[in-house]
Amino acid sequence: MKYTQELCPVIQKEQLNKTTFSFTVASKTAVQSMKPGQFANILVEGKTLRRPISVCGFSRKEGFIRFVFEIRGEGTAILSQMQEGQSMDILAPLGNGFDIDPQEKAVFVGGGIGVPPLLGASAPYGANATVLLGFRSKDAMILADEFKANGADVRVATDDGSFGHHGFVTQLLADRLDEAPCDVIYACGPKPMLRLTAAEAEKRGIRCMVSLEERMGCGIGACLVCACKTSADDGSEKYLHVCKNGPVFDSREVIWE
Numbered sequence: 597m598k599y600t601q602e603l604c605p606v607i608q609k610e611q612l613n614k615t616t617f618s619f620t621v622a623s624k625t626a627v628q629s630m631k632p633g634q635f636a637n638i639l640v641e642g643k644t645l646r647r648p649i650s651v652c653g654f655s656r657k658e659g660f661i662r663f664v665f666e667i668r669g670e671g672t673a674i675l676s677q678m679q680e681g682q683s684m685d686i687l688a689p690l691g692n693g694f695d696i697d698p699q700e701k702a703v704f705v706g707g708g709i710g711v712p713p714l715l716g717a718s719a720p721y722g723a724n725a726t727v728l729l730g731f732r733s734k735d736a737m738i739l740a741d742e743f744k745a746n747g748a749d750v751r752v753a754t755d756d757g758s759f760g761h762h763g764f765v766t767q768l769l770a771d772r773l774d775e776a777p778c779d780v781i782y783a784c785g786p787k788p789m790l791r792l793t794a795a796e797a798e799k800r801g802i803r804c805m806v807s808l809e810e811r812m813g814c815g816i817g818a819c820l821v822c823a824c825k826t827s828a829d830d831g832s833e834k835y836l837h838v839c840k841n842g843p844v845f846d847s848r849e850v851i852w853e
């Protein structure tokens with residue numbers, strides 16, 4: 597894993613809803629070897645442990661990386677206070693990311709704050725992407741227009757029915773796969789959503805890549821906090837680490853518990 601520590605000036609800050617922020621930072625080095633689905637470990641002023649945040653988008657040519665995150669606790673609250681012109685201290689790119697092939701027909705399934713990494717991953721697919729997004733309510737909805745602007749077929753579900761389909765995003769997945777098959781599914785979101793997505797994919801024999809989130813310490817495979825149970829080719833169980841071996845796994849590898 598080749599990563600670098602870089603001080604990245606914030607060039608654009610936007611508040612997407614009450615608790616969700618978009619930060620675009622300038623990058624010269626970290627961006628050079630970046631892949632969609634990778635993440636950065638971001639230093640938070642006054643905290644020892646960095647916070648892992650996925651790459652929502654990046655441009656090597658223009659030299660920027662975008663992060664979208666929700667305030668969950670103290671660390672993300674402090675990060676959200678950063679202003680344009682200040683520098684973000686990032687360790688990136690970390691993790692393995694998505695292996696994408698924009699010639700394939702791909703379905704992207706995102707839930708809540710799992711949606712941001714799918715924006716950068718789906719962009720190269722244009723109209724070859726179907727993007728299924730699930731949110732608690734219309735107020736929590738983020739980035740749907742940006743997926744549409746990339747040419748994707750975008751469908752939204754909300755738990756409370758305040759926008760789009762009333763129910764879970766996994767119902768949109770079953771409906772979409774009944775309409776037409778696809779080559780691959782990419783998913784990021786809460787574990788129950790990922791588990792149902794993986795089951796739907798397995799039932800239909802479709803390759804499915806899931807991006808997992810575990811509480812993380814170092815982000816580089818040294819502290820071994822973010823273990824996840826997987827099955828090896830010979831059927832035995834083994835623990836892998838979300839930061840180093842993931843966060844993206846083939847769904848058939850993951851032992852869902």
Ligand SMILES: Cc1cc2nc3c(=O)[nH]c(=O)nc-3n(C[C@H](O)[C@H](O)[C@H](O)COP(=O)(O)OP(=O)(O)OC[C@H]3O[C@@H](n4cnc5c(N)ncnc54)[C@H](O)[C@@H]3O)c2cc1C
Binds near residue numbers: 667668811
């Ligand atoms: C690979 C990866 C990518 C992520 N990408 C995003 C993203 O794009 N947008 C976004 O909003 N959130 C993302 N998260 C979740 C985000 O890292 C946590 O919400 C954040 O670390 C919470 O920190 P806090 O100080 O605000 O909360 P607290 O709960 O106060 O955090 C305390 C400690 O727990 C760790 N921690 C807490 N929750 C998580 C979590 N879910 N995952 C990992 N460590 C956690 C923190 O790093 C910190 O060490 C991602 C997590 C992982 C593992």
